[in-house]
Amino acid sequence: MIGWRIQRVAATGSTNDDVKNAAEAGESEGLVITAREQTSGRGRQGRVWHSPEGNLYASVLLRPRIPVSEWPTYSFVVALSIYDAVQKALPSAPITLKWPNDVLVDGKKISGILIETVEGGLVVGIGINILHFPAEALYPCTSLAAEGNQQVTISAVLDDLLIALDRWHMVRQTQGFEVVRNDWLAHAKQGILKVKLPGQETPIEGLMNGLDEQGNLILRMDNEQDRLISTGDVLGFL
Structure with missing residues (x-):
């Protein structure tokens, strides 16, 4: 089990930057820095992550004690961890996952993940909408409060x-990506x-046909050929 060491701050520019600095100074696995608000929060592909x-x-x-080439699969490890935490807070809600690492409640995004690499490790940034969510975003959003749980605390969700x-990290290291992928x-x-x-203005469309061994999305196209997608945004479902 990981010995989590939680540092709580009132405000910071970016918790990811804070953990990266600590990692580069030799901090061991298990450091957690959480903030009530961020002034320079960011998401995937450099997008601003509003952090009130x-x-x-x-x-x-x-x-992770696995080959560095396999580290990108940790986005699925983290997504499953968020899924479990959100399900604990909203046990009756329809919760699904969207490639590459989004958690949806009733089709609306409730969290964000930013994973960055440092020497010998990964800095995993996680945002979960507890009370608020952005009205304007690339994808419709929601929060735990909006979905019916106004009592849950940030501390409880973090726990x-x-x-x-901790569990999914161990599963990934001891049982491999296949177990994570299947779940x-x-x-x-x-x-x-x-x-x-x-770099493309027009989205492509295809039938979801699984994930490959690296976590790339497999789309079955109109010509019955599979296409691997390594980077992109799923804008919707048809």
């Missing part, structure tokens, strides 16, 4: 998240996906 007080913002240092992350696919929203690729 009332939501969960935390970054975690992991040092559940770390319990789940992720069991919770993933299926069907025809509309995917926007970097």
